[in-house]
Amino acid sequence: MGQGKNRIWEIDFLRGIAIILMSLFHLLYDLSEFYNFDIDYTAGIVDFIGATSALMFITLTGISSSLSSNNLRRGLKILFFAYLITLISYFFVPNTYINFGILHLIGFSIVLYSLFKRFRTLVLIFLGLLIIILGNVIDNITSSTNLFTPFGLTSATYASLDYYPLLPYFGVFLLGMALKNIFYLKKQSLFNFSLPSNNPISLLGQHSLLIYLIHQPIILAVLFFMHKVGLL
Structure with missing residues (x-):
């Protein structure tokens, strides 16, 4: 979901943040649904985390689609x-x-x-x-x-x-897509500095589809193990 060597680092970074927010939301959701934690994921800060993650993903997809061939x-x-x-x-x-x-x-x-x-x-x-x-x-x-x-x-x-x-x-x-036309018409970063491409958050963003597919099974497996050993 990027441009190979010409990836715009802040897009990967923001997508990585979206991944973290999504994983946190699903962790709280799983704790509420499967382990009876008193967490209301339909309102308040938890709902905000989930909605923010989704809107970030969709917006960034619109931007990056305009940069992809x-x-x-x-x-x-x-x-x-x-x-x-x-x-x-x-x-x-x-x-x-x-x-x-x-x-x-x-x-x-x-x-x-x-x-x-x-x-x-x-x-x-x-x-x-x-x-x-x-x-x-x-x-x-x-x-x-x-x-x-x-x-x-x-x-x-x-x-x-x-x-x-x-x-x-x-x-x-x-x-x-409109934001791409406004801010990324030259297909270059908005900043005159960049983070290392292998920083943990950007790496999450670069592999967002894979992480989306595997994060819930991993979270559920970890919670199941913690429950079995008495940590939940």
Whole structure:
């Protein structure tokens, strides 16, 4: 998810921070759901951590897609893993399986990127804000079917462990594309200094997809072990 030798270091660094926030949110979620810790992950600081992580990922994907030349392949790769997660989650938690989570959103957004890449910055901003507004309007509408969940329309009984529909979140992706046009038109760092590319946080950002796929199984395994030995 970068530019090889020409990676912009702060994008990797920010993505690494998003990974840390996401992992922290899922740790707190797991403690609440599986080990009865008194943690409300739907409100307050914990909810803020999760939302911030997701918005950072989506925005940074919009920026980095404008800097990449292999978006179709990258998007399809992410969608492959997204639907693999759909299959696995349906097997284990059929009532709340993930049918359009953040990986689905990011994968489709990257695939759709080529349709919007020639739009002017102001048009991207307008469309992004419009999609965000429409998404919030649709969120208040109850559908009789779940066929349109990718677009934010759900039934009253819909539930999912992870849900990021195109409306409103594709709008955030478009705003990320606009930010690239504003700040990274020359495809160079905004700073006149850089961190070593192998610093721990940037390394997390450079391997964000892999870490996304493995972090929950690792967290759950560690918590299970700690519970078995009496540490939880």
